[in-house]
Amino acid sequence: xxxxxxxxxxxxxxxxxxxxxxxxxxxxxxxxxxxxxxxxxxxxxxxxxxxxxxxxxxxxxxxxxxxxxxxxxxxxxxxxxxxxxxxxxxxxxxxxxxxxxxxxxxxxxxxxxxxxxxxxxxxxxxxxxxxxxxxxxx
Amino acid sequence: xxxxxxxxxxxxxxxxxxxxxxxxxxxxxxxxxxxxxxxxxxxxxxxxxxxxxxxxxxxxxxxxxxxxxxxxxxxxxxxxxxxxxxxxxxxxxxxxxxxxxxxxxxxxxxxxxxxxxxxxxxxxxxxxxxxxxxxxxxxxxxxxxxxxxxxxxxxxxxxxxxxxxxxxxxxxxxxxxxxxxxxxxxxxxxxxxxxxxxxxxxxxxxxxxxxxxxxxxxxxxxxxxxxxxxxxxxxxxxxxxxxxxxxxxxxxxxxxxxxxxxxxxxxxxxxxxxxxxxxxxxxxxxxxxxxxxxxxxxxxxxxxxxxxxxxxxxxxxxxxxxxxxxxxxxxxxxxxxxxxxxxxxxxxxxxxxxxxxxxxxxxxxxx
Numbered sequence: 449x450x451x452x453x454x455x456x457x458x459x460x461x462x463x464x465x466x467x468x469x470x471x472x473x474x475x476x477x478x479x480x481x482x483x484x485x486x487x488x489x490x491x492x493x494x495x496x497x498x499x500x501x502x503x504x505x506x507x508x509x510x511x512x513x514x515x516x517x518x519x520x521x522x523x524x525x526x527x528x529x530x531x532x533x534x535x536x537x538x539x540x541x542x543x544x545x546x547x548x549x550x551x552x553x554x555x556x557x558x559x560x561x562x563x564x565x566x567x568x569x570x571x572x573x574x575x576x577x578x579x580x581x582x583x584x585x586x
Numbered sequence: 587x588x589x590x591x592x593x594x595x596x597x598x599x600x601x602x603x604x605x606x607x608x609x610x611x612x613x614x615x616x617x618x619x620x621x622x623x624x625x626x627x628x629x630x631x632x633x634x635x636x637x638x639x640x641x642x643x644x645x646x647x648x649x650x651x652x653x654x655x656x657x658x659x660x661x662x663x664x665x666x667x668x669x670x671x672x673x674x675x676x677x678x679x680x681x682x683x684x685x686x687x688x689x690x691x692x693x694x695x696x697x698x699x700x701x702x703x704x705x706x707x708x709x710x711x712x713x714x715x716x717x718x719x720x721x722x723x724x725x726x727x728x729x730x731x732x733x734x735x736x737x738x739x740x741x742x743x744x745x746x747x748x749x750x751x752x753x754x755x756x757x758x759x760x761x762x763x764x765x766x767x768x769x770x771x772x773x774x775x776x777x778x779x780x781x782x783x784x785x786x787x788x789x790x791x792x793x794x795x796x797x798x799x800x801x802x803x804x805x806x807x808x809x810x811x812x813x814x815x816x817x818x819x820x821x822x823x824x825x826x827x828x829x830x831x832x833x834x835x836x837x838x839x840x841x842x843x844x845x846x847x848x849x850x851x852x853x854x855x856x857x858x859x860x861x862x863x864x865x866x867x868x869x870x871x872x873x874x875x876x877x878x879x880x881x882x883x884x885x886x887x888x889x890x891x892x893x894x895x896x897x898x899x900x901x902x903x904x905x906x907x908x909x910x911x912x913x914x915x916x917x918x919x920x921x922x923x924x925x926x927x928x929x930x931x932x933x934x935x936x937x938x939x940x941x942x943x944x945x946x947x948x949x950x951x952x953x
Contacts (some may be wrong), residue, residue: 471608499614499648499656508869523609525683525690525737529788534741538791552884555832558794559706559786565924
């Protein structure tokens with residue numbers, strides 16, 4: 449596990465574009481290699497649901513394309529449907545250039561509106577951030 | 587792909603350690619509210635209603651002790667004012683929640699799971715200015731009371747069992763519908779307990795399918811407000827609901843039916859304002875509504891804008907045409923941002939062969 453500190457300039461840039469704050473100034477990430485060649489990165493971040501953090505992990509390839517998304521921990525009574533595999537699969541192949549619009553490109557979930565909006569922006573934040581930090585990753 | 591992912595997740599030993607440090611104890615606040623301008627005309631076009639009403643103002647307060655133990659509450663002020671029997675101040679939710687991952691427990695003032703709106707009633711979440719009439723008389727939204735609940739979820743299915751205070755049999759009798767039987771947590775009884783079973787499926791993107799069954803033998807209190815189980819109304823409410831929101835479509839269907847059967851020795855009676863003696867008779871009530879809308883916000887670049895139509899029938903008593911109302915409502919709802927909605931709707935309301943009209947404008951918000 450590595451820790452990436454997001455500097456304030458980069459933070460402001462991504463936050464302004466996605467319209468969501470970073471939960472913390474640092475991200476955890478893991479490098480995935482095959483025979484000493486890096487093939488992908490896994491990044492873990494949090495977004496705020498109604499009142500508690502939602503911890504999620506995104507697997508991106510070297511081009512910044514999302515390979516998979518997973519909710520690691522959901523902490524509230526309502527809205528846990530964002531953990532659904534079919535729903536999360538909608539982000540697969542998305543990148544920093546994709547349109548992350550709930551109700552258009554991303555289907556909503558009735559009863560989980562806050563979590564859906566928050567997590568969608570959280571995924572977009574990582575996708576937007578990735579090309580900007582890729583060279584700094586180990 | 588999923589295999590690679592599983593290997594990654596399993597091999598990240600530090601993951602389990604890392605996830606616990608994200609939670610921090612603390613409080614959260616939120617709320618919602620809605621302003622309504624309601625107008626209505628009788629069959630001859632004469633104005634019979636023209637009111638402006640800040641219908642609801644709600645503040646949520648919650649506190650998270652740990653990532654499993656939390657407290658949630660919701661206090662509601664209705665009609666802007668409380669004095670001399672006008673307006674209402676209600677504690678609609680106040681419960682301790684234990685959330686254990688894919689199951690949990692709640693205890694305090696809770697909501698039964700019945701219909702789409704009872705648990706999710708923030709104004710930006712429904713199309714019309716006022717809540718659907720169905721969600722007033724068929725499902726007595728907001729329905730809340732003292733009790734406990736157990737919930738769980740597994741592969742897209744959510745289950746919940748709520749055990750709550752008794753309904754009030756005399757309230758159902760006097761008002762003629764389930765809404766009158768809500769105890770609202772105020773000096774309620776626990777002789778027979780209300781059992782509310784529900785299930786929701788959300789495994790298909792954009793679709794939500796739900797249903798519930800609620801059972802209670804509602805004690806009928808005497809003139810001194812003493813309730814007992816000698817004389818009860820057996821209440822059974824069954825409802826189903828479906829909501830599909832994807833590809834710009836916005837579709838809702840809800841149907842519910844209640845049965846009210848007296849169980850006891852002497853049929854209860856009361857004397858109404860005209861001096862007539864009213865005697866209990868068993869009855870059923872039922873209703874539905876169907877919403878169809880299409881989001882054209884993307885075409886004209888204004889976030890979310892939905893023209894919609896709602897067809898509805900609400901029968902407070904299935905055997906009495908004077909207690910049955912048909913609604914055809916057209917509306918336009920605009921969300922400049924997702925948490926704020928501007929609404930307007932127009933309806934033809936037909937009861938016993940007479941059609942009146944309604945025109946409503948409203949603003950709703952949540953945060």
